[in-house]
Structure formats: C-alpha cells, structure tokens
Amino acid sequence: MGKYSSWDFKKRDHDAKVNMNGDASVQVDKRRGRICEHADICKGYLDDQFNQIEELQDEVSPNFVEEVVALFFKDSSRLLANIERVLEKYPRDFSRLDSLMYQLIGSVSSIGALRMKNECTSFRDHCSDGNLEGCKRSFQKVKREYTTLKQKLEKYFQWLRQAGPVEQATNSRK
Amino acid sequence: MDGSTCKVLLVEDNEINRVVVRRLLGELNVRIEEADNGKAAVDFIREGRAYDLILMDKEMPIMDGHEATRQMRSLGVSTPIVALSGNSLQSDRDLFIQAGADDFLSKPLSRGKLAHILAKYGLNHGD
Numbered sequence A: 001m002g003k004y005s006s007w008d009f010k011k012r013d014h015d016a017k018v019n020m021n022g023d024a025s026v027q028v029d030k031r032r033g034r035i036c037e038h039a040d041i042c043k044g045y046l047d048d049q050f051n052q053i054e055e056l057q058d059e060v061s062p063n064f065v066e067e068v069v070a071l072f073f074k075d076s077s078r079l080l081a082n083i084e085r086v087l088e089k090y091p092r093d094f095s096r097l098d099s100l101m102y103q104l105i106g107s108v109s110s111i112g113a114l115r116m117k118n119e120c121t122s123f124r125d126h127c128s129d130g131n132l133e134g135c136k137r138s139f140q141k142v143k144r145e146y147t148t149l150k151q152k153l154e155k156y157f158q159w160l161r162q163a164g165p166v167e168q169a170t171n172s173r174k
Numbered sequence B: 001m002d003g004s005t006c007k008v009l010l011v012e013d014n015e016i017n018r019v020v021v022r023r024l025l026g027e028l029n030v031r032i033e034e035a036d037n038g039k040a041a042v043d044f045i046r047e048g049r050a051y052d053l054i055l056m057d058k059e060m061p062i063m064d065g066h067e068a069t070r071q072m073r074s075l076g077v078s079t080p081i082v083a084l085s086g087n088s089l090q091s092d093r094d095l096f097i098q099a100g101a102d103d104f105l106s107k108p109l110s111r112g113k114l115a116h117i118l119a120k121y122g123l124n125h126g127d
Helices: A046-056 A064-089 A094-111 A116-126 A131-173 B017-025 B037-044 B065-073 B092-099 B113-118
Strands: A016-018 A026-028 B006-010 B031-035 B051-056 B081-085 B103-106
Touching: A016 A116, A016 B031, A046 A064, A046 A094, A046 B081, A064 A094, A064 A131, A094 A131, A094 B017, A116 A131, A116 B065, A131 B051, B006 B017, B006 B037, B006 B092, B017 B031, B017 B113, B031 B037, B037 B051, B065 B092, B081 B092, B092 B103
Parallel strands: B006 B031, B006 B051, B051 B081, B081 B103
Antiparallel strands: A016 A026
16 A cells, blocks of 8 residues: 655644645644545545544554554455355355354444445345345445445545645745 | 553454554553453463453454353453443343453444543553
C-alpha cells in the first residue's frame, strides 16, 4: 500500500484544507489524520470504530492505521479464499461456512467496515437457514464490498500522503 | 520502576483485535500479555503467571473461551474474567457466566468500554 510521510507532530497545526486532484476539498486533522471523519469517501462504509483506530495513531505509532488496515486485508483475503474453497468443495457444510464467516466478521468489525459487516451477517443468516443459493449470492456481495472497501482505503492513504507535503507548504507561509 | 499499573491477559485469536486492544490498553497505561487461544492462556496460568484482569474471547482455535474459563476456575483462578464476543446475545452471556466469567463485553472494544471495565474492577490504569 506504500507509506505516507509522517507529519511533524510538534507543530500541531490547525486543520488545513487540502484539494485532492480536483475533488472537493477535504478537511484534514493533521494531528491525527482523521480524514475519514470529514470525507465523503467513508460515508456508509466505515463507522466510528475506524475513527477510534485513527485516534490511536500518533507520533509514537505514526503508521498505526496503515498497519491495522494491512493486517485486515491480509486476514480477510485469507478468510475469503477459505470460504470460496469450502463453497466449492463442501457447499452444504454450513457449520464450517458459518464459522469462517464469523471469523471474517470479527476482523471486519474491528476496523469498522459497516457495509461489509452487514453482508457478512446476511451470509450467516443464510447459513442458519441452510440456504445454499442465498449463501452464494451473499458471498458475491461480500466480495464486492471487500473490493470497494479496498479501493476506498487505498484512496484514503493516497489523500494522507498528499496531505503531508501540503502541511510543509502551509508552514513555509508563516 | 512502575509497580502501580495493572496487568491484563488478553486471550484473543484475531490479530487485528489484539493489535487494537494492545494499543488501547497501552494508552490507558495498562500492561498486557496476550494469548491467541484458550489453551495458551491456561498454560500461562499453570506456569504461575498472575493477572489483575483477563479478557477472554469466545471462539478460538484449540480451546475456546468457555473451556478456558472453566479450566482457569478449576485451577483456582479468582481473577475477574471478562468475556468478549461479537454477539451480544443473552444466551452467549449466560453460557460464559455459567463457565465462570464475571462480566461480558461485546466487540469491537473501545477505549470507553475498556476504561469502564477497568474502573468497575477497581483497577488502577496509572493516571
């Protein structure tokens, strides 16, 4: 995903408006990188749990959000691959499917991925009902949400990288 | 030397949750040890390790939270055990309480939830 430049936290600047490649300006809290609270990119996709993770990032752990997100994608891709395999080889093993999806929900919840969590929950409901077709449909939605979330978070980190140099430019005008 | 901060055992198989809770407890100035399954946690107890609070996840490989809680109680552990679960179903809570847990928290954990549970059990988080 690439590292974004860490900020000078001693400066503790006020929020700066950042214009991102012609998109609407986004207010960025430089001290905590709470870009998602202010940007439409996250609306509906990430809930307050993600804000909590952002709040844990500081000068001691300047890449905390990125580390957590990287872990999430590593864990999720593994679980999605496992679920796909079970759906192919043991499609009626609803207990196993449910267990795998429960693990995925755990990871999804921990970063606040609201929409993906809802689709995962729907999948588990189909498992409870023994509804294989429902599981398959739901799983496709889970994968779509995963892909969308990945794109949005990649954009999030892109914005953060762009925000870094802007702060230095702002300071030089003082 | 800091002897006043409490020590918590986090028993949780999900690495993301461990990373986030580790950070949250660090901010609350709490020392933390981690086990990624129930058996590892029980082994810590058998080794003589002591904690002020145990956070116990439900579903884990090798040994789940219910069984780990039961085994800890049978070993004479009186430390408060707080069950963690992604569900907040009453049946989930009841099963954990029957196994010997003292309390229940639904995941995901937040700073507020952790601060509350530490305060509830009179644990000094080093403010």
